[in-house]
Amino acid sequence: MTRILIVEDEPDIASVLQDYLRHQGYDTEHIADGQLALARIQAAPPDLTLLDVMLPRLDGLAVLRGARARSDAPVIMLTARTEEVDRLIGLELGADDYICKPFSPRxxxxxxxxxxxRTAQAAVSNTPPCALTLDEEQWSASLHGEPLNLTRREFRLLQALARHPGRIFSRGQLLELAYEPVDDVTERAVDSHVKNLRRKLAALSPxxxxxxxxxxxxxSLETPDT
Known part of the structure; x- marks a missing residue:
């Protein structure tokens, strides 16, 4: 059963959403606190999260940022803040959709x-093609059957890009997705690793x-059929 996490500090709204979603056959869980919600998402990512922006202890954008460092599971933002900049920030951090209050539960x-x-379709169509293969257990990648000889950081960067071919990732997003928090790297290091990746890919596919x-x-990673 599809699991949906509702992160909303207004109990009436959360209750209505749970009723409607359960009626449609979804399994729902409600958390009213941002910090607790982030811990839940990182420990066991749901299939989709409905995430309010204004939350106690940790706001929704911070929860989204932390969630995206560990999971690509879809997130829909819920907010009463309608300014364009807030929507853009949410989308840039990786939100899949944005719904402004008041909204219809339907x-x-x-x-x-x-x-x-859309996520299910992307999981099928965005699988890296056979020309480019990644072995996550061996931390290795090959192109047209030839090894790319990547460093671990280069592999993690390629892995992050390959999960969503055609999607544009900011340098900040790649820092969160492809590097460990203890790594002492900057956005400039991302440019350097991208340059090395390009060189190695071009050597096998000029x-x-x-x-x-x-x-x-x-x-963004551009596969031949992207």
């Missing part, structure tokens, strides 16, 4: 279905630019 259910459907730079934003 709309939330429809958005949940749409995001879960006719295709595998990693695309988007000026002022970040990088």
């Amino acid at each position: 709309e939330v259910v429809a958005r949940v279905r749409a995001v879960l459907r 006719t295709h630019d595998w990693i695309r730079s988007v000026y002022g934003i970040g990088f």
